[in-house]
Structures are given as structure tokens and as C-alpha cells.
Amino acid sequence: MRTSWRTRGAQKILGRWQTWAGFGVAAVLLFGLAPAVLSEFRLSLLGKFLCFAIVAVGIGLAWGRGGMLVLGQGVFFGLGGYMMGMHLKIADAQLRGDDVPDFMQIAGVRELPSYWEPFASPAFTLLAIVVVPTAIAAALGLGVFKRRVKGAYFAILSQALAAALAILLVGQTSIGGSNGLNRFRTFFGFTLNDPANRRMLYFIAAGVLLIVVAVVRQLMQSRYGELLVAVRDGEERVRFLGYDPANIKVVAYTVAACFASIAGALFAPIVGFIAPSQVGVLPSIAFLIGVAIGGRTTLLGPVLGAIGVAWARTLFSERFPSEWTYAQGLLFIVVVGFFPAGLAGLGVLLRRRRRAKPTAAPEPVSETDPDAEKVGAST
């Protein structure tokens, strides 16, 4: 037993080294290679995909580890995006010397609606992007999980919220109606026309993604991460151990919501608009597809899945606009039906099979296991 602990210690050091190496490679790819080889347009596109990846990391935690099928992340993505969008529009208007953003002027609105006013402050906006979705998710999560709403009911509830918010936004002309908010000219004082500033936005998204992955990695490896898996696999059992599963679930749900909001806030300036079409049911499901295909229980599966699916969507829809939707749907069905662990799970499976071959079958732990006799022997 001593030796097994020792090798485990060595493995831990090796694992830590691998982690740093992994983050190093990712940083080189995102900060070095991508800006060097991609055109300005493609880099900005990758920035958009990174926003989706940030949402995906949160979904991986809540759905993959926590078992909560979050079908309405568009709500939080939209909240972040709209809050950022409102600030950018006010800043643009102030720069021109106007009282209200351009689209309000066209509509004949002379005065800034009262709920817009706090977003004139950049500090308030940044704080609100983190705090508002977190608070909403915490309140909503506690209300739902304490009542033991779970599974499909939770999924339907979260999706209904996304649908409701999208409908609400379409009806509000004071926030752009179905057009949403668009034509942002500056980002905290930086002109968005300038390629250097657009590149900076991409770097911010890449940096945020790395931070978000590091946070979720820490959560997954902590005792909380183990507890979250326990809640996913046996919520009732956890209750009998003295935990309230609602409190455990709400943390993962809130973290996922916060990440989605930050991603939305980055999406708006990178892509140049935020609209109800980014909030509703369809985008919420689209977030999920990448996570499912990449492998929802792993750390990097959701990231690579989200980037891969978004990239494929762009690539194929440029050439075969109508076929891509079918291909994406088919891919989703195949993955969910045959590889529930996603492509990452497939990788693990192949690796295990390759490793199992030379050493024959894994050692069986059967009823005749010699260790089992210790129970009786130690009396």
C-alpha cells in the first residue's frame, strides 16, 4: 500500500506538470499561432467561437458534472450581451454629444429610459455583467432545486425562460426590439474600426477562456467537484449523508450562468451586435450541441466541441447553407445516441483499449478477492 501511495504522489506531480504544459500549449496556440496565421476576419470569427466556448465550459460543469440539463443558457448570454451593448451604445452617443443612442433618435425618443442610466458607468456595467446573472441564477436555482425540480422538468423550465426572455426583448423598442443593439463604434474608449483594437478584443476573449477553464478545472478537482458528481449520480443518497443537494447544485448552475453572461458581454463587441436571436431557444440548444459532441463530462471536451461545431457551421454553411443544419442535427443525434460521453469519451475509450491490450484484461475485483477476507480476518 505504501508504494501505491508513493506512485500516486509521483503521478500527482506529473499531472501538475501536464496541466501547466497544457495551459502553455493553449496559450501559445491562442496568443501566438492564431493571430499569426489567421486573417483579421478569421481571427475575429475565432473570437466569437471562443465566446461560445466560454459558455460551453459552464455547461460542461452544470450538465456534465452536475447533471443539470441547462437548456436556457441564452438567457444569461443575452443578459451579459445586452448589458454590455447598452453601455457601448450610451458611450457612443456621449462621444457624439447626443443624449440617446442612434436607434432611439430615429424612433423619436429624446430622453434615455431610466433603466439605461446606470449603464452609462463602465464600472457599474462590468460589475452588473457578473453580479446580475449570478444573483438571478442563485435565486432561480435555489427556488427550483429546493423544490426538487430536476431532470426533464428542469430542462423545460430553463428553456421556457429563454423563450420568454427572447419574446420580451422583441417587444421592447427601447432596447432595440427584434434588431437588438448593433453598430457599436467604441469599446471603453477604443475605436472598434481599428484592427489592433479588434485584435485586443480577441485576446481578451482568449484570456477569459483560459481563466474560465482554470476555474472549472479547480472546481472539478476539488472536493466540491467530487460532491457534484455524487449529487448527479445519487441525489437522494447525498441527502442521507447530511448534505442539501440544492445548495451543491446551485453553485454549479450559478457559475455556468456567470460564464454565459461574461461570454455574451464579449460577444457583443466582437461580433458587433446582440439581438433576441442570440437569446432564445435555438441558440440555447446550439450551445448544448458543441458540449455534447465534445464530451460533456470532461474539462476540454466542451471547449473543443463548441469551437469545432461553430467552426464547422461557418465553414459548411458558406458552401452548403441548407445542408449544414441537417448535418448538425444528424451529428447531434449520432453523438447523443451512440457516444453519450462525446468525442472526448471516445478518446478515453480508445486509449483504455490500447492500454488494456498488452496487459490483457483489467484485474477483476471479484467476490473471491483476497482483500475481501480482511473484514473477517481482522477480528
Next chain:
Amino acid sequence: MTTSELEPVAGGNVGMGSEYLEVRGLTVDFDGFKAVSDVDLTRFQGDLRFLIGPNGAGKTTVIDAITGQVAATGSVSKSGVALLGKKVHQIARHGVGRTFQTASVFEQLTVLQNLDIAAGAARSPWTLLRRRSSVLPSIEQALDTIGLTDLAAKPAGVLAHGQKQWLEIGMLLVQNADVLLLDEPVAGMSHEEREETGNLLRRIGGERTVVVVEHDMDFMRAFATSVTVLARGQVIAERSVAEVQANPKVQEVYLGTAAAGARDLGKGNPSELIEESS
């Protein structure tokens, strides 16, 4: 802590001063059907009490009611703290632990992780957000007690059936439960595993209050210090194993249901209960 000289004996081994479980007039009403009615089950530390009875007698429902899983009336208290009406996780934190008929360990997690989770209900958020850096002494001790030390790093899902049940019992030990309610811990076990489980119960039962729901009469005879017989939700007999077996009311209940189906008696032979088997 588990290697003390205290042996479980009928009625408990340390008297009134210790931890105890007091159940009085426990009644569970499922829409007019009284699954459990007016059950008294007061146990002191060190009593290895078996709860037997034919199928549908309400044995598991009694455990469900004590642990807060189903609503009940009457009174349940542990060492003076009223438990009835509290939530499941609050009751668990008062030191009442249970296992289930089907072993319900977290199969994706390792044996060590299972135990670590069981030991951690009182952890602060800060501790939770950090990695487990070392193995708690109480967990090492529990691993040793349940004989799974060498399997600590294995996922619980690969354990044999008996080992899973032992892991569940180990989880109760590190949970610091001093009232243990075990629901058919030896169901589906081999003869050797039963023997080992019984010895395990004997070892841990000295310092705790253990209530075992069981169908297996041989197992009951071999390890119980006292027995409660339940039939149709009511206690019909309570005493030592020999006295209960000699009780004509118990024989009637078992023979009565045996006429409908002998499978209730584990071994399928009703006469086995009445005659002392060797």
C-alpha cells in the same frame, strides 16, 4: 474506535447516559393506509437490534420515517433531540445514518472519494473548494474496518456486491453516525460475505445503536442481540432471539404468511423459524 472491547448486548451496554434513539408511537399514514402504526422502538447504544417481519410489514417504512424520508406522526428523538419533522439532511447531521436495500454508492467515484464525501457534511465552503490533500485518519480507520484499504483508489462501481455494502457501512462510520439503520445489508450476499458482514456489525455495534432490517433468519439468529417483530405495521413481539422465536404470535404471523407464500422466510422454510436450527 472500532476495536473497543465493548460488545453489543441486548438492551445496550452503557445504560441511560449514552447516545440513544427513542421512537414512540410512530405512525405512517399513506392516504388512509397505515403502513406503520404506533411503533415503539427505543434503542440504547450497544444494542444490535434486528427488525424482522414478513414482506409489507413496514420495516423499511420505519427506517424511512426515522430518517425523514416519509412523513410520520408520533415522536422520534435521538439523545433528547426531536428528529421528526426535520429534513433528511438535517437528521443525517444529527448522527442518524442508513443504508439501502440496493447498495447505493457513487459508482463513478473511488472508494476513497465515497468515504471522503460521507465524512464531509460539516465542511466549510472554503474546504470544499480545495483539493483533498491527505486521507483523514478516520477514513483510513474505516477502510481498515471494512477491509477495503487496498481498493481505496478503485471506482466503487467495480466492487463486488458485498464490498459495496461494506463501503456503505464504512460511509456511515466516517459520517459519525451513532445510530445506524441498515436495510437488508446481507441480501444477495454469499455465505462468506454474510459471515464477514455479521462480524463487522458485531465490531461496530458495541459503540453504536444498530438497527438491522433483515429477512435472513439464519443471519438474524447468528448476530442479533435482540429482535423486534413487525407485522402489518405493528410491533407484535420484542425481546431476545430465543424468546421471540418461541412466541406463538410470531409463529402465527410467519405461518400465516407462509401459507400465502413461503418466500418471506429467506430460506423458504417456515418450520426453520420455530425449531432451533443447528
